[in-house]
Amino acid sequence: MNQCKLLLFGLLAVLILPASAGSFGQYGPTKRRRDRMDHWWRRNERRNCSSRPHIIFIMADDQGWNDVGFHNPLVDTPNINWLAENGIELTDYHTAPVCSASRAALLTSRYPSRTGIHQGVLLPRSKTCLPLELSTLPEMLKDNGYTTKMIGKWHLGSCNASCLPTSRGFDEFRGSIDATIGYFNWSQNGVMSRFVNDQPSTANLGTHLTIQHQRDAREMIMAHKDVDSPLFMFISPLAPHAPLEVTREMFDRHPFLDETDEQQRQRRESLGLVAALDDLVGETIQALRDAGLYDNSIVIFSSDNGGSSARLGHGSEDFW
Numbered sequence: 001m002n003q004c005k006l007l008l009f010g011l012l013a014v015l016i017l018p019a020s021a022g023s024f025g026q027y028g029p030t031k032r033r034r035d036r037m038d039h040w041w042r043r044n045e046r047r048n049c050s051s052r053p054h055i056i057f058i059m060a061d062d063q064g065w066n067d068v069g070f071h072n073p074l075v076d077t078p079n080i081n082w083l084a085e086n087g088i089e090l091t092d093y094h095t096a097p098v099c100s101a102s103r104a105a106l107l108t109s110r111y112p113s114r115t116g117i118h119q120g121v122l123l124p125r126s127k128t129c130l131p132l133e134l135s136t137l138p139e140m141l142k143d144n145g146y147t148t149k150m151i152g153k154w155h156l157g158s159c160n161a162s163c164l165p166t167s168r169g170f171d172e173f174r175g176s177i178d179a180t181i182g183y184f185n186w187s188q189n190g191v192m193s194r195f196v197n198d199q200p201s202t203a204n205l206g207t208h209l210t211i212q213h214q215r216d217a218r219e220m221i222m223a224h225k226d227v228d229s230p231l232f233m234f235i236s237p238l239a240p241h242a243p244l245e246v247t248r249e250m251f252d253r254h255p256f257l258d259e260t261d262e263q264q265r266q267r268r269e270s271l272g273l274v275a276a277l278d279d280l281v282g283e284t285i286q287a288l289r290d291a292g293l294y295d296n297s298i299v300i301f302s303s304d305n306g307g308s309s310a311r312l313g314h315g316s317e318d319f320w
């Protein structure tokens, strides 16, 4: 991860350079600045790194501040802890309060209030979607030579084919188009939500959704091996969003919680989903290593809105 961190600094230097160039005027950059940039380029050349790194953005769903091991030692998240210990922790990071608004903001780089999707979430059979006139992050990265892939929850509308991820900049999509689907039946209100690209899919139905995400991540990353294009992958797992459906192995990851007590049982189920999410993070990083992509990768991990407080009556889903 140290190399990922260094590459993040490197990317910032590349982005800053054109914006700063104008301020140098006729005199150009100072010798000290030129030396620093030359050093950065030489260092990347030694590592055989591209100036366009692979970018993996993992956005958990409803994971709270206290649901990671580096904030709460009782939570079993060794892979996320490792990211925090070896990467850069952004402690003043802000997101929208609900799923659709966060995803719309991330994929358009606009404030949620300027995406048209800023209050509540898109419901099943909604007649709207992320406005088609807005450019998306994967579209812009594709214009710059990236291969773009997405795993997990879309939740930005699916009322017609032009709203689907493969019409909004992603070359490949394996995930769910709706929000609160079953972890085992992959459906919402009896309608199959699992899509592979632009078609519903029941392949491997019955597998826990987060385990399927792990398999998808590995397969899609390994398929990118030796491809002459940087990879942008948006991983948007449902976990640990409700419903609290877990395998027995996931449930047993936090045995100190008493399963005969309803409140503790629900917390144990929720943390079981967090543990499965952590496995997905670990599998993704290992797949990057196995595919030879890791040394030129930036891995970003975030929650979409923190722990859900929609049922607490705080009005926290409000625009403000």
Ligand SMILES: [Ca+2]
Binding pocket: 061, 062, 098, 099, 241, 304, 305
């Ligand atoms: Ca959410």
